Amino acid sequence: MALFSVPTPVTTILLDIEGTTTPITFVKDVLFPYIKENIKKYLLEHWQEKECQEDITQLQKQAEKDSHIDGFVPIPSAISDNETENMIQAVVDNVYWQMSLDRKTTALKQLQGHMWRSAYITGQLKGEVYEDVVPSIRQWRELGFKLYIYSSGSVEAQKLLFGYSIEGNLLKLLDGHFDTTVGHKVESKSYRNIADSIRCSPENILFLTDVVKEAFAAEKAGLHVAVVMRPGNDALTDEDKSSYCCITSFHQINFPSENN
Structure with a gap:
């Protein structure tokens, strides 16, 4: 699968959890x-x-x-x-x-x-993340991008997953968290609310998710989107694949600043 080149205006990356940073099977x-x-x-x-x-x-x-x-x-x-x-x-x-x-x-x-x-x-649980996640988000931070999480799971649950992950405490790599108190993930208004909350224009945000309905809502709100295809995620139709940029790993995301 080809590299996904991120549009120049993007300064912020918004990440889903299940099926994007973390296997659905973990939940x-x-x-x-x-x-x-x-x-x-x-x-x-x-x-x-x-x-x-x-x-x-x-x-x-x-x-x-x-x-x-x-x-x-x-x-x-x-x-x-x-x-x-x-x-x-x-x-x-x-x-x-x-x-x-x-x-x-x-x-x-x-x-x-x-x-x-x-x-x-107590160490009985450790949050799972795909192996490409931590190297990628570290690189994105070094490039100057802001990173936020948006998941249907509560903010507290999100912080536990990333704070006690198999890769250690990842919270220092994240700038903030959003759950459904900001709105449902299939509603465009939710993404506009997030943009307003972080004082960022929608066109400056890239949203990564495995759910096409969420990608559609985010795109409608003016965000850039890419759909993540991981093992165990719902299969995409040919129409989905032709409508959205699709990736199987964060390593396929290419930023303009990397080519400077």
């Missing part, structure tokens, strides 16, 4: 299974802590909202210490149920985020 085969395998142990160990109790309260409130959904799992309030074990099991069952439906409720993401934080800090 599906590592992060999510970790929650399922360790949630009961985590709740037993942290039950008395304020943060854990706040997580439970949010899950209870979400369960009340979900009572109309077929198969929903309620979370009762513990009236006595004797009922704590039943309540913990109810939380476990509720989390399993939400995850089986691939729900992304704030309450679920909050508990998952706290569990992952604990696992990263």
